Amino acid sequence: MRRTRIVILGAGFAGLQAAQSLAGVEAEVWLIDRQNYHTFVPLLYQVATAQLEPYHIAYPVRRLLRRAKNVNFCWAEILQIEADRQVVVTDRGEFAYDFLVVATGSRAQFLGISGAAEYAFALKTLADAIALRNQILTCFERATQILDPQARQALLSFVIVGGGTTGVEVAGALNEWVKGALRRDFPTLDAHSVQITLVHAGTRLFPEFPDALGDFAVRHLQRLGVTVMLETRVCGVSADWVELEQGQILPTATPIWAAGLAVAHPKLSLDVTVSSTGKLWVQSTLQLADYDNIYALGDLAHVLHRGQPLAGVAPEALQQGVTVAQNLKRQLRGVTPQPFRYFQKGRLAIIGGYSGVGRIAGVNLTGFLAWSLWLLVHLIYLPGYRNRLFVLLTWLQSYVRRDRSVGHILRSASSTQTVTQPLKSP
Numbered sequence: 001m002r003r004t005r006i007v008i009l010g011a012g013f014a015g016l017q018a019a020q021s022l023a024g025v026e027a028e029v030w031l032i033d034r035q036n037y038h039t040f041v042p043l044l045y046q047v048a049t050a051q052l053e054p055y056h057i058a059y060p061v062r063r064l065l066r067r068a069k070n071v072n073f074c075w076a077e078i079l080q081i082e083a084d085r086q087v088v089v090t091d092r093g094e095f096a097y098d099f100l101v102v103a104t105g106s107r108a109q110f111l112g113i114s115g116a117a118e119y120a121f122a123l124k125t126l127a128d129a130i131a132l133r134n135q136i137l138t139c140f141e142r143a144t145q146i147l148d149p150q151a152r153q154a155l156l157s158f159v160i161v162g163g164g165t166t167g168v169e170v171a172g173a174l175n176e177w178v179k180g181a182l183r184r185d186f187p188t189l190d191a192h193s194v195q196i197t198l199v200h201a202g203t204r205l206f207p208e209f210p211d212a213l214g215d216f217a218v219r220h221l222q223r224l225g226v227t228v229m230l231e232t233r234v235c236g237v238s239a240d241w242v243e244l245e246q247g248q249i250l251p252t253a254t255p256i257w258a259a260g261l262a263v264a265h266p267k268l269s270l271d272v273t274v275s276s277t278g279k280l281w282v283q284s285t286l287q288l289a290d291y292d293n294i295y296a297l298g299d300l301a302h303v304l305h306r307g308q309p310l311a312g313v314a315p316e317a318l319q320q321g322v323t324v325a326q327n328l329k330r331q332l333r334g335v336t337p338q339p340f341r342y343f344q345k346g347r348l349a350i351i352g353g354y355s356g357v358g359r360i361a362g363v364n365l366t367g368f369l370a371w372s373l374w375l376l377v378h379l380i381y382l383p384g385y386r387n388r389l390f391v392l393l394t395w396l397q398s399y400v401r402r403d404r405s406v407g408h409i410l411r412s413a414s415s416t417q418t419v420t421q422p423l424k425s426p
Helices: 014-021 043-046 126-143 149-154 165-185 211-224 313-333 368-381 386-401
Strands: 006-010 027-034 037-039 058-060 071-075 078-081 087-090 094-098 099-103 105-110 157-161 197-199 226-227 234-237 242-243 250-251 254-257 261-263 291-296 347-350 355-361 362-369
Touching: 006 014, 006 094, 014 027, 014 242, 014 313, 027 242, 043 126, 043 165, 099 313, 099 355, 105 250, 126 165, 126 254, 149 250, 157 165, 157 250, 165 197, 165 211, 197 347, 211 355, 211 362, 347 368, 355 368, 362 368, 368 386
Parallel strands: 006 027, 006 099, 027 071, 099 291, 157 197, 157 254, 197 226
Antiparallel strands: 037 058, 078 087, 087 094, 105 261, 234 242, 242 250, 347 355, 355 362
């Protein structure tokens, strides 16, 4: 007789946590993902800005599941979910399931802006981070060889679209890189000629934080030399410029897109309700309506907390993974699943220049304290003792000596091929 089979789609924070929490249950568990490693997404921007190597924030999924003897891993592309047959179709075959957990995450959303998908550099995967790092280094290398001042200035101008956490983190880290390692590595270039512009459609940065913290972030970035443009919308992107709705053209060879995410789920052969953002509506137990054997969680699920949708950060996904595992254990025992209750531990974000913002237990934090807590929290949650050690040592070098150990342009890395975008003179 076949054991009860639980299939989990996606090895991000939510899916991996669910799989680990199901260790030892009387069921056969399968975790399926297109990559055989888990990416620590909060540190992607540090790979993109040459602070960390890619392998510092990637950890093999199979190694994370070693102690979970009943949990299997399959490296495959997920193609379709056929709920009527209770089957997941992949490029490596079909997986029948008794219970299904869908945690396939999100992808970059370009909001229909002309040229954004073709020319802008997103920052959602490890391949994205490597491609962006390649581009930035290539721009500096090319700038040393070009005599035309306008063409050189476009190479040294960086436009970041989106003033949420990712956009602000990239702006601050890129500024640190320019004033530190790149200034030393490219002495023939004037570091003051590098222009970093952060464009945001909203009225303030960090919309997920209180107003005071968003205002602090603007002032701090401006002190660092970053140009912040609020209430400014982008209407077009090319390989050479970013166009604003007001008609202004910002010349740049490197448009960086941090303006939003869209859900990324396989084709679904089931009738589901989606929110205005495309997320799957779930019950309080994280089960799909009319499908008590299918759960959705992480960036994919529309989950309310105190009447507002969750923001889609890692702590939320981790807690959802634990709740889903507990509910599956309940169902295996014939017990009714329990509602998901999110415990808000606080929020932290890093700005750059040894400064950050945060809100913990109702108290706003700014400056060095918030920056230090951010580093500590992410070091603790990073999987793998070796990764933590290397990241700690790299941070010491980076922040104490104001230097970066990474300076090479990679045409390919691990299992992903990345090609630097061709540059054109404006």
